[in-house]
Amino acid sequence: MPQPLSPFDLVILDCDGVLVDSETISCRTLVDILSPFDPGYDLEMVMRRYLGRPASAVVEDYERMTGRPASADFTRDWRAQLFTAFRNDLQPVEGVREAVKTFGSDYCVASSSDEERIEICLRQTGLWDLFEGRIFSTTRVKRGKPAPDLFLLAAGERGVAPERCLVVEDSVSGVMAAKAAGMTAYGLAAGSHFAVLDQRQALLAAGADRLFESWRELALAPAAT
Numbered sequence: 001m002p003q004p005l006s007p008f009d010l011v012i013l014d015c016d017g018v019l020v021d022s023e024t025i026s027c028r029t030l031v032d033i034l035s036p037f038d039p040g041y042d043l044e045m046v047m048r049r050y051l052g053r054p055a056s057a058v059v060e061d062y063e064r065m066t067g068r069p070a071s072a073d074f075t076r077d078w079r080a081q082l083f084t085a086f087r088n089d090l091q092p093v094e095g096v097r098e099a100v101k102t103f104g105s106d107y108c109v110a111s112s113s114d115e116e117r118i119e120i121c122l123r124q125t126g127l128w129d130l131f132e133g134r135i136f137s138t139t140r141v142k143r144g145k146p147a148p149d150l151f152l153l154a155a156g157e158r159g160v161a162p163e164r165c166l167v168v169e170d171s172v173s174g175v176m177a178a179k180a181a182g183m184t185a186y187g188l189a190a191g192s193h194f195a196v197l198d199q200r201q202a203l204l205a206a207g208a209d210r211l212f213e214s215w216r217e218l219a220l221a222p223a224a225t
Contacts, residue, residue: 008105008184010160012151014052015111017170019131020121021091023051023193029082030058037065047197052171054112054144083120092125093190095215100130102219108134110154110167112144112174146173148181155181168218172199172206179207187211188218 017023027046034041050057058078059070100107108131111118115137122128136157141149155165167178167185170193178185187203190213194200204211212218 008166009164010155010158010166011103011105011107012110012154012165012167012178012183013100013107014167014169014171014174015109015113015118015121017051017093017191017193018168018188019093019096019109019127020125021093021191022086022121023047023170023191024196025085025089026082027051027193027196029078029085032081033078034058034062034065037062044197047193051193051197051199052112052145052169052173054138055114056144079117083117086120086124090121090124092127093188093215095190095219097127097130099215099219106158106160108136108154108158110136110150112138112150114139145171146176146180148177151177151181151183155183169203169208170194170199172202175203175206175208184209186218188215190214 013019016026027043027050030046030050031041031043034046059075062070062074109118113121115135118135118137119128122131136150136154138144138150141153143149151165151167152162155162162182165183167174167183168188169175169178169185170188170191175185175187185208187200187208187210189200189211200211212221
């Protein structure tokens with residue numbers, strides 16, 4: 001394969017929906033948790049509300065629905081249910097390992113998930129060896145996506161100017177964060193969640209510079225400098 005991303009000095013990858021096909025699993029878990037409080041929280045609605053956003057957004061909604069602070073039991077039970085689903089069903093996004101191996105530049109992960117969840121996902125899908133030591137979690141910044149903080153942190157610590165960075169994202173908030181950081185953004189519509197909520201046009205409207213249907217398509221495409 002050619003090295004289509006070589007004009008960039010750093011490729012920043014989202015995790016959920018870009019490296020691992022986790023978004024549908026995650027959102028189904030949230031439907032189970034939140035729909036008893038509001039039946040309107042079906043799969044599509046949950047995807048619209050939470051894709052690309054940190055766990056704090058879910059906690060805020062839960063507290064609003066119930067009128068009480070989320071307890072440690074809520075967070076523990078939610079994570080236990082989610083991680084069990086990951087162990088049973090989680091798969092890598094098709095073609096991601098082959099594509100990453102073609103990168104002609106540095107790369108890293110910058111995710112709205114916390115470090116434990118990122119590691120569980122990457123180990124479960126056999127991708128940990130590619131990304132160990134290259135992970136940036138939203139827990140390290142004050143503002144999550146769509147704010148640019150996480151991407152700017154990754155670029156700063158990898159020693160690359162924002163304008164020399166490419167971000168690969170599947171969510172509107174992720175694309176918005178990349179553009180706010182002054183970076184090139186590619187939208188990737190390879191996750192199974194696009195069959196439930198098609199955000200292709202929304203990614204372009206949010207500022208995605210290009211849109212790809214698969215990792216293979218992205219890896220074979222001529223690069224834009």
